Amino acid sequence: MTYNTTFSLVDRIRRKINDTSSTPTYDDFDIIDYLTDAIEEVGTETGTEYTIDTDGTISPSVTLPVALLFVLKTSINILTKEAMEAAQQAIKVKSGANSVDYTKRASEKRELLSLYKIQYNNQMVKVKSGLPATKSLVTSRFMIYD
Helix, strand or coil: EEEECCHHHHHHHHHHHHCCCCCCCCHHHHHHHHHHHHHHHHHHHHCCCCCEECCCECCCEEEEEHHHHHHHHHHHHHHHHHHHHHHHHHEEEECCCEEEEHHHHHHHHHHHHHHHHHHHHHHHHHHHCCCCCCCCCCCCCCCCCC
């Protein structure tokens, strides 16, 4: 199976970044913008020049292992932005017996980002070496609450 359009990857990216609510944080075009950047970055790392037509068609045709690289790289780019935002909002306040802690969200985002970077690097090694690549990736054990 090939993944020849950016639109075919949007739902996978949404699931990876946990943006599946009825009112998602990112619209499809925001995700496609991040995906376009990720495709260029993966192409640079693999030495393959990918082009994206105005209808979203990716050339040359993309197999699942490479599509997973695109999904992971897009997720990493989005989570990097979110982790930086969460870090800026991370506060812990204590007054007597009462306390408010907003640092957990930032910590969870960083852990998830770290996990995705490991998955991406492992997948990239397999793609570059021609080894059979992972066809599915472990879903995160972290739940991100906004």
